[in-house]
Amino acid sequence: MLCSPKQAMEWRTVSVYGSGTRSVKIRIADAIRAQILDGTLATGDRLPTEAQLVDEYDVARNTVRDALALLVNEGLIVSQRPRGYFVRGGQRMQYRPQSDLGSRRSGASRDSYLTEQAMAGRQPTQKIEVAIVVPPPEAAQRLALDEGQPAVVRRRVRLLDGEAYHTNDSYFPLELAQATEIMSPVDIDRGANQVLAENGAQQVRARDEIFVRMPTPGEAQRLDLAPGTPVAVHITTGYTADNVPVRVAVNVLPGDRHVIIYDRLATNEPYGPPELADDMDDAGAEDE
């Protein structure tokens, strides 16, 4: 006799869920995921309510919620309480770490974030905050600062149409930034790098490091991240010709709103001075 899982609960003696059979919540999640991937449910569409799914699959509400939680944590759907669950998806902005260092490109006098995003027809804003702090380890280490040594930080949250786009925390050695525009919590038209260059700290080389992880609760709040949204942490360290680090920028990019793009030449000669080139030989990966 065929019966629903809920009824079966009462008189079965052997497992329905074990071994080959996958759990009920996974099968429900699979069914909904398939609908999303094949287009039956498109970006922005509303899912059936929990109650409807309870009826449809004849299981307890918590089981439906477990199934939906799987999809939420995959980043496929989002709950907009109390409106319902909706299919996620949307455009990613291009993020180019290269379009920065050194002097500005000709014609681009304003902060390139502001100019370039404005062209996409969206309203860019940013909040800037400057402070003298003992930098977090990831910044202190890259700036080669001793423990407890202070630095200047410019913290920015960049928004597009009021929606958080990414954060940028730039750390500078105190003696370099002191008494410059870097200390002022407003946009620097020609760029902080240009200011550094005018003060004898021209950057000639940079290293980008990209970490991928789930956001901290603080980051999730600051960037208004839905559950199931990972972040890329892009850390740029800028060096002078003397190989002195003069700037560390920590960017936190919501994974669902960005593509990181690098254009490169097809040479594999490492950049930078020999001692760093040596470092590069002992680890790495290649892409075919």
Next chain:
Amino acid sequence: MLCSPKQAMEWRTVSVYGSGTRSVKIRIADAIRAQILDGTLATGDRLPTEAQLVDEYDVARNTVRDALALLVNEGLIVSQRPRGYFVRGGQRMQYRPQSDLGSRRSGASRDSYLTEQAMAGRQPTQKIEVAIVVPPPEAAQRLALDEGQPAVVRRRVRLLDGEAYHTNDSYFPLELAQATEIMSPVDIDRGANQVLAENGAQQVRARDEIFVRMPTPGEAQRLDLAPGTPVAVHITTGYTADNVPVRVAVNVLPGDRHVIIYDRLATNEPYGPPELADDMDDAGAEDE
């Protein structure tokens, strides 16, 4: 009178959880997270059992499980059933997209993945599989193939000490790869790029795109990813001097095992031919 949440359940008439007060599960998660961040619980440590946490916080087991689920999805802890929950953490491998294109660096005759990882004292292996397929859209589009047009794919899973490290799916135009070593499912000592170059398809330029997202169930299984582990999808497109795409590599990197590193010069001149340089002006971001 002070009473436990569980007891309070029975006679309270106003909400304990609403407004200012955060939910119980969040407070439990916060407490455990704090212990992890301040070192009370270190990487690899075992957490208290669910039963112990039920006693400690005097809540229902499901509430404890909800709290732990938050930390699991943050990537902070992992459940190793039935051994318990453990604090995550560990080393990240360096991944350098640049150490590839064109000819191999002198001395490195073997696949650089194999050589470089071997130096870290771990046992690298890889599984290679070659097929002629209709490529997925992300590959077909970048290779400028018409819909339904076939291509050659070399699929690789790379392992370190038996643990999945990343996957690399490289797509080549059929007419270029046909009748070359690329069709053979074994390691190519001098690199597939060198083979392409010998067949008149020397790559001079590449574009890297990096997407950050949660893994699909298939990826999670193939790479043995714990819940709460995002992936970076690194797509490299290699172009000849004639600006023809001849290779698309789709790499899937578990976020908890990688750092992606780029070393660059502090010039912001875009690489590549003029028509592509123009593209670069209309979107982007910079890091200070």
Next chain:
DNA sequence: CAGTGGTCTAGACCACACC
């Protein structure tokens, strides 16, 4: 075999947006 986490049920009350 004991103890762990995983799955599922059943039912309660809550906050919030929208009608």
Next chain:
DNA sequence: GTGTGGTCTAGACCACTGG
């Protein structure tokens, strides 16, 4: 108000691993 998802309780049975 009505209906949505969010939180919490209480208790059941299961599978797996390790002693």
